[in-house]
Amino acid sequence: MRTLVLTVGCSPAPIATCVTALRPDRVVFLCSSASRHLVDGDGQPCEHDAEHDAAPGSPCLLRQLNPRDYEIVELADPDDATECYLRTTRVLDTLRTQPGAEILADYTGGTKTMSACLVAAALDRRIPLYLTSRDRTHLRSVGADSCSERVETVAIHANRALTAWVPGLLETYDYQGALRLLQRLQAEDHLRDETRGRVGLLQNVCGALEAWDRFDHALARKLLGHRWQHPLVQGLCHRLDRLMAARAEIDGQPAESSPSHHGYELVWDLVLNARRRAAQGRYDDAVGRLYRALELLAQVRLLTAYGIKTASVDPQVIPAEVRSEIIGGRSADPLHGGIPVGLFASYRLLSGFTDDPVGARFLPQAWSLRQALEARNFSLFAHGFRPLDEEGYSRFSAVAGQFLNECLRDLTDADLPPQLPGALPDLTSISPQPTRTGNLRGEQVILQP
Structure with missing residues (x-):
């Protein structure tokens, strides 16, 4: 059912023009006490007024238009922005719950506040907007020679998305939400070419961030691959190349590229991922990632420094002073020729190597x-029945997170890389094309290496 929501001012002519042109099944009149009589007043309230082009002695709008269905919403104070906006949103939200609802909004009449609030509420809900206007030489009113035309709002939606919604989603690490929003925007007709190119670039960035957040580094790199020269993503590509090289080294596979790296990039990546989960209130996930970072740090250190794989450790390579403690009476696995070593034992093994x-x-x-590991083991996502809350995460992070930071600083002589997505520039000003010069100094980037 097509429903037209419109604001009613002192002139009935644009209302009649709009209803006649759009032919709605239902009309919702947003009016004030001063304009309601034009909608359903007795007698002939639409009296002759040359300024407003009303026919002499015209009856009310309901009698003139005879809509199949209608609703009148009277605003107590048509200049109160809060009341006007909230009442308008309630009307629109109620209409949106109806099956098969098609809602249109015309903001020609009413006070400036009423019109502004209808526009804002309609834009928030992506409801088509209409304006009934006439030749601009008649600036004081809209009369019988007027026409109703749809207002083009795609550029407005794009600007709002790039200035508020996408940055807000990125700041909360909701990369998937940002990607979905950009995909919807890209599907819009009448999007300007430059804006479409900008949205496409940001789609690649958000898609890469979403894949990166799931540890699918290869997909993230692929999504950014054909845009690697763009200053917006060049730092990201370099960072991913180092991360993937470290991963290949751990897996014993050749890397596609060999950028300078220290080997602990994947541990850093887990720590930053854990912090993003904690910022979203997903504390069990955050602790799980910190736990895996602790485990991975010991695995990488043993492998790169001593050639030891924790899945199968030859008892003879274990320093004598900790050997009995780590082996604990176990025999070597006949299939692999060694014994598996868990997280805590891995660190005990490292402590047996001098310096x-x-x-x-x-x-x-x-x-x-x-103590921290035992507390984690009682969580629902480990072996217990209690989900972790913010306090539980904070206690675990204060111990495990601090330990990781200190070890990584010792091993890499560097601080933790910046959190994704880094400092955000004005997304509406990003050029969709890479710069022609190879010198990227001074370019504003969204993500830092």
């Missing part, structure tokens, strides 16, 4: 780390 920086960090913090 190992991770082992040295572990010894004075062993008890607090064990």
Whole structure:
């Protein structure tokens, strides 16, 4: 059912023009106490007024137009923006719940506040807007020679998306939400070419961030691959290349490229991912990622520094002073020729190597780390029945997170990389094309390497 929502002012002529042109099944009149008589007043309220082109002695709009269905919403104060907006949104939201609803909005009449609130509410809900107008030489009114035309709002939606909605989603690490919004925007007709190119670029960036957030680094790199020269994504590509090279090194596979890297990029990536989950209130997920980062740090250190794989450790390579503690009476696996070593034992193994920086960090913090790990083991996502809350995450992070940061700083002589997505520029001013010069200094980027 087609429903027309319109604001009613002192002139009935544009109302009649709009209803006649759009032929709605239902009309909702938003009016004030001063204009309601034009809608349903007795007698001939639409009296002759040359300024407003009303026919002499015209009856009310309901009698003139005879709509099949209608509703009158009278606003107590047509200049109160809060009341006008809230009443208008209630009307529109109620209409949207009806099956098969097609809603149109005409903001020609009414006070400036009424019109502004209808426009704002309609834009928020992507409801088509109409304006009934006449030749601009008649600036004081809209009369019988007027016509109703749809207002083009695609550029408005694009600007709002790029200035508020997409940055807001990125700031909360909702990369999938930002991607869906950009995909809907890209499907719009009448989108300007430059804006369409800008939206396409941001789609690639958000798609890559969403894949990266799921640890699908190869897909993230592929999505950015053909745009690697753009200053918006060049830092991202370099960072992904280092991450993927470290991953290939862990897996014992050749890397597609060999950028300079320290080997602990994947540990860093897990720590940053954990912080994003915590910022979203997903504390069990955050602790799970920190736990895996702890485990991975020990695995990478043992592999790169001593050639030891924790899945199958030869007892003979374990330093004598910790060997019995780690083996614990177990025999070597006949299939793999070694024994598996868990998280805590991995750090105990590292502590057996003289001057190992991770082992040295572990010894004075062993008890607090064990306590933190035991608390994690009682969580619902591990082996227990209680979901972790913010306090539980904070306690775990204070121990595990601090330990990880200290070890990574010792091993890499660097601080944790910036969180994705980094500092956001004005998304409406980004050029969809890469710069022609290879010098990117001074270019504003959205993501830092």
